[in-house]
Amino acid sequence: MSLYDKLSELQIQLPPVAVPAAAYVPFVQTGNLVFLSGHIAKKDGKAWVGQLGRTMQTAEGKEAARAVAIDLLGTLHAAVGDLNKIQRIVKVMSLVNSTADFVEHHLVTNGCSELIGQIFGEKGAHARSAFGVAQLPMGACVEIELVAELA
Secondary structure, three states: OOHHHHHHHOOOOOOOOOOOOOOOOOEEEEOOEEEEEEEEOEEOOEEOEOOEOOOEOHHHHHHHHHHHHHHHHHHHHHHHOOHHHEEEEEEEEEEEEEOOOOOOHHHHHHHHHHHHHHHHHHHHOOEEEEEEEOOOHHHEOEEEEEEEEEO
């Protein structure tokens, strides 16, 4: 089954690449690695604002991280032209806007990691970091970046 069939089965339509909000590019390819810039969580086309442990619970943060994964896949598709060219998802780095006492960053980030695993199977098994931060651009609840390897 192609990755696009899996996306269709999950009723996921890949979004176009978002226009950068500052002085950076959405992705850079060097050799067979593609580095995607951080993508913030969006809801209804706007920053998904919130702070885990204060205005949001883990389950909603996980939904936000899943939404980020879909945006990342849209950018990855634009970067390589065909997601079936991906050999492996190498690394995911997640920043979670959270209070100092929030300790479930890893569970929030699972929203992204689990979707990548569903779509890419074994090729989606990746290294990962999940950090709590005091704030993110535009008050977003989650920001995630990704590194992928081309076949």
